[in-house]
Amino acid sequence: MKNVITTLVALCLASTLLTSCVAKRKYIAARNRATQANTDNMALNARINHLEDTISMLHNRVGALGNANENAANELYKTNNELNMSKEQIAAERARLQQLQSFIDQQQSATEALRKKIADALVGFNSSELTVTMKDGRVYISMQESLLFPSGSAVVNPKGKEALAKVAGVLNTSSDINIDIEGHTDNVPIHTKAYPDNWALSTARATSIAHVLIDEYSVVPAKLIASGRSSYEPIADNATPEGRAQNRRTEIILEPKLDELMKLMNGPINTAGK
Numbered sequence: 001m002k003n004v005i006t007t008l009v010a011l012c013l014a015s016t017l018l019t020s021c022v023a024k025r026k027y028i029a030a031r032n033r034a035t036q037a038n039t040d041n042m043a044l045n046a047r048i049n050h051l052e053d054t055i056s057m058l059h060n061r062v063g064a065l066g067n068a069n070e071n072a073a074n075e076l077y078k079t080n081n082e083l084n085m086s087k088e089q090i091a092a093e094r095a096r097l098q099q100l101q102s103f104i105d106q107q108q109s110a111t112e113a114l115r116k117k118i119a120d121a122l123v124g125f126n127s128s129e130l131t132v133t134m135k136d137g138r139v140y141i142s143m144q145e146s147l148l149f150p151s152g153s154a155v156v157n158p159k160g161k162e163a164l165a166k167v168a169g170v171l172n173t174s175s176d177i178n179i180d181i182e183g184h185t186d187n188v189p190i191h192t193k194a195y196p197d198n199w200a201l202s203t204a205r206a207t208s209i210a211h212v213l214i215d216e217y218s219v220v221p222a223k224l225i226a227s228g229r230s231s232y233e234p235i236a237d238n239a240t241p242e243g244r245a246q247n248r249r250t251e252i253i254l255e256p257k258l259d260e261l262m263k264l265m266n267g268p269i270n271t272a273g274k
Contacts, residue, residue, distance in 0.1 A: 107256050114174060114254060115139045121166040138255045141167060145248035152190060154204035156212050168217030179223045180253040181206040186244035187231040203228025205250055
């Protein structure tokens with residue numbers, strides 16, 4: 001009987017111990033799961049915070065891109081306006097240049113026609129007495145001293161007046177020209193009561209021709225400029241008699257009036273109506 005009781009007591013103790021071990025294992029497992037859940041929750045919160053930061057950054061970038069897009073659109077609009085304006089200016093400048101070139105061509109044609117008229121009018125005089133040339137858009141009538149004046153004098157010869165009459169006949173039919181009269185000498189010094197030096201002689205000869213054109217052949221005085229260049233613009237070598245003879249000359253220089261040309265060159269670009 002005693003053995004039976006002892007066995008029963010042992011069984012009870014074993015059962016109690018077994019139950020206690022199972023409960024402890026369940027507790028530990030539950031505690032581990034709770035710890036893991038807490039760790040997972042912390043990781044999840046960190047991930048959520050990171051995602052929220054990323055979303056905020058993306059919102060900021062979207063806003064910045066929106067501003068940049070608006071600025072780019074404004075810059076594009078401004079650039080297009082400037083490009084259109086430049087195109088209008090280029091078109092206006094091209095039109096003005098074409099007009100300018102057309103005017104220059106007309107002036108050159110008119111100057112060549114004037115040269116031909118003068119040359120035809122003076123056809124009776126030989127090249128040793130005078131020449132008619134065109135240079136830099138101007139007509140040069142170069143008359144030698146032997147045609148116009150006695151040596152050392154500013155009184156025009158009869159044959160010189162005959163040549164000047166021919167020139168005046170053309171000048172009086174040509175309204176839009178300026179007339180420069182330039183006296184030239186060689187480098188041999190002169191010193192007389194009337195002409196103390198070559199400056200005085202060259203200027204007196206130019207003035208004398210101007211008076212003949214005005215007083216005897218009715219050329220409009222406002223068209224004329226008379227000046228002396230002395231010996232400082234030679235066209236030949238003053239070391240020889242032939243060269244000095246060529247340098248003793250009076251030039252009548254005919255130049256078209258360039259008022260319209262200067263207006264075209266200096267006028268503003270007009271883009272109105274474009």
